[in-house]
Amino acid sequence: MEFVKFMRKYYVQIILTLIILILLFLSFYPLYMLLIKSFKTISDDQTNPFGLPKIWSFENYEYAWIVIKPYLFNSLYITIIETIGIVFIGSLTAFAFVRFEFPYKNIIFYLIISLLMIPGIVTITSQYELVNRLGLVNNHWGVILPAISGSIPFATFLLKTSFSGVSTELLDAATIDGASDFQVYRHVMIPISKPILWTLVIISFIGGWNDYLWPSLVLLQENLHTLPIALVNFTSSYYGMTGGYGAPFAAYVISSLPLLIIFLLASKQFITGLTSGSIKM
């Protein structure tokens, strides 16, 4: 009787938990398989695709690490600079719209926002030709600059909405105290807007880290390649050579670690950052 009462009261909760657990399982199973396979030797994986490794081999990781190490650093380098650029320039621009009055202010703002409507893929050929003409092809800046430029509309939009929520009295108070515009920006606006800035940092970082298409076109010299490009090439060449996937799978695991580590270290900021943007909608 107690049990039935319990069930009746909590059946909703139990069903909810059940579905959640199923979804969790579905989310982690492919990742679990990836992990398992990365420790198997080639012949082990061929005879036994779904089972646990007979021997837990670290050879794959050794091989994978040597192969993708330089590309990991390339990706980090590009993504960090992109992120800094987007946040910095985006905040400067948003601040200008919020703090100052100037002619054609609204028109200029809509001009920037309207760029959001042009899907990047549309202009890919001209952008490519442009990057060539500027001599930026085969150069990390050929990836960084277009990426920053491409993110400005979104960053401006996001930050302007957030900045306008900051009370003008606060900003005026600082000016009265003798602060220059830049000091108001740096010491008042930025600290107050930390959550939304974190949102932008995370979105920009993840976007830059995952970018495959444009870097694959621009970065022709292979020592400049980013991680996604390297992973794709590594997988096909390793399979062509050995018929197996062990080392590439190890490479996938390694390449997931940076974001995972950042998340584990800064999970609170991560979550707040991602969700605070939601409130403004």
Place this chain on the structure above:
Amino acid sequence: MRKNQHKTKYQYQAFLWLLPSFSLLLVFSYYPPIRTLIFSFTNSNGAGVGKFIFLDNYIELFTSQTFYRSVFNVVIFIIVGMIVGNFATILLAELLFNLKSKITSSLFRYLFIIPILVPSVVIILIWQYIVFAGGDSGIANRVIGFFNIGNQNWYFDPKLAPISIILTGFPWVAGTSFLIYLAGLQSIPHSVIEASKLDGANLFQRILKIDLPLLKGQIKYFVVMGLIGGLQNINMQVLVTGSGPGTTNATNVPAFMLYEEAFTYDRYGYASAIGMVIFFITLIITIFNMKKLKGND
């Protein structure tokens, strides 16, 4: 907007602040579309600007079977993708929201974030080589094996390729959407929820009548993003399926047609024409979207 009667004091230093973004935007964001427009009337290739051929590219495009099939495909991908994606993410957000225990809810939320951290290229590769791998070693084939269905080609089967693409990745997590929906739900005032309980509404009714309308802002955002993203994202085609098995064009989308024409067949002019058409389609749909959703508010 009320007219400002008194003189506004203009702060021209704003232009200094706008300089960094504008110099970048002018070069990398405004110049390319204009160039694309010009390119679309020529037969340029990568080596340089070709001859002016007026509307030939557009004529070729609008009489091309491949194009219409791609448009058909992208419409399906976007609509189904958005329905599946938003449904699944709102579902997950609701699941987490309605858990009584805040601690378990936080814990699960934490766990569900982990799949997002895997780079998107890696997800595609995992799906290609582990989940939807052909033959006996793919997870999907093993699962349908339990139902005694034979191994499928998934990405390389003309009929299954589109479905395989839609099912790649974790639709219920879909990047950060579920977090944003969850936050949206959590910002619903308690009083509203309590009131609905008192009115005798069960869970489903509450979701339909209260939660969803209050999530309108987020849904609108994801619809627009889904549209723009759906038109742009060709990673699957570039990395896995190409335009489709054989000559079927089963997975071709306009953006991929553009990419192939530009970089494999070296026809920048034709590719630019495709680009302009995609742009116009986006423009029309966005304007339509804004008008419709503004009206609803």
Place this chain on the structure above:
Amino acid sequence: MKKIFILISLIVFGGLLANCDNNNGYDGEIKTIVVDAGGDIGNFNTTPIMTPSEANPFPYNTLETLAREWEALNPGYKIEINKTSSNGDRAILVPQLNNKTAPDITYQNGTVVNMDLGKDYYVALNDYLDKPNKYVEGNVAWKDLYIPEELAQNMASDGKYYTITLEKIPVGIMYNKEILAAAGVEEIPKTYAEFLQALSDIKTKTDKEAYTTTYTWYDIVLESTMFSDILTESDVLTVNGKIDTEEFVRAFDKGIWNPTLNALGANATLEGNRYYEYIKVTKMKTEYYPENWQSYDAHTNFVNGNLAMVEVTGREIRKLSINKNVDFEWGVMPYPDLTTETTEHAYAPSIRGVAGLATPWFITNSAVQKGTVEGAVDFLMFLTAPENNNRLIGDLKGGIPLNPDASTEIAPYLQDLLDIYTEDKEDVATNNRVYWGSVNSWAMLGYAYNTAFIKSLQDIDNGVKTPEEVAKSLAQTIKNTVQALKIENNYDETKW
């Protein structure tokens, strides 16, 4: 927060340093030749680790070693080998070639040559081929290192040579002796008809899969065999044992080669159309493929003993030979000849065992830009000289060197194919056989037709089109392609 900031600054700094290094690498009078070391059989890049292990079965650094040896002989140059190859990916190479930023020497699929004509991508090598190769004693002309009919495969439709091929590619069918025995197949099939019979036996008498392939090699053999009777009539403009592009156009024009016979128009009957017959013959074997064979992992299934036969090149034989799961006896056989048992149109069969030259390396416009053409040519001469070539190719254990001698270490599993090839070469002299690819329409009519042909065959396998429909649509495509070729190339038809 501060800590993260410091960490980030360090990484950025490190990145900046790393970038600096690259830019200031090679100054002064030393010219760098960048090489993309891809290959048809295996890539020549140095493997990251040199100790063999199961994760690293083929440690290799011979190309790098040879590069250093060459540099010692030619101090004005430095060779930089890319760590990974682009594997001829057009999406990467075409933009590079347009910008003159491709590697000075790059690997690429040979069939693209004709579609890139007139774009100034590659250096024409005809003059160099006539010069002596100083690394080979007694050599009068570099091209003497090659068999003329095989070298002819590399000629572009404008009569120029843009590639240097480094090896020969062994091709054949690998078979599981135990499964064949279980199916009652006593002898290795020597003809296509016997082959099809063996496939049928395996399917009916055992529960194993019979056969599958990864590329349409066999279809090249079948085409050559079915059309070798028109070879003498067609190979007249440049007599080299092969019908090249212009010769195909001429043969089409004169009706010698007639894929459009009864194939165009709404009521086409395809009667007497040999090209249609050819397509049907190629599909006779796909009947026995496993279900969903495009994603069937041939390699894994063969090593696990589930697949009786699989089409292979040196690459796959190499992979399979070291696989620890192979616990059965296996062998390699050449493609069984097509005979009149199967079709009336079976003429002089193709040479077996080796599919001619492979691994074409191009010298690109980057070399012209950087002034490294002479150096690149010299390096290629060095690599094709037998004493180096034998090491370059032999150590990779997948291909056959251009001119192996008695002391060259050929991997044992390739020896059978090499022997048959050597034998068959005698038959070519007496016109009983033809060289590989002597009649191969879908290699000669350009990359677009090549893609269309392969994809159309896939359509038949996917059940999307019937052979009849494909024959008709290909006929139309051929007609259009021939037209386009005529316009593009402005052939001097008086010479026809």
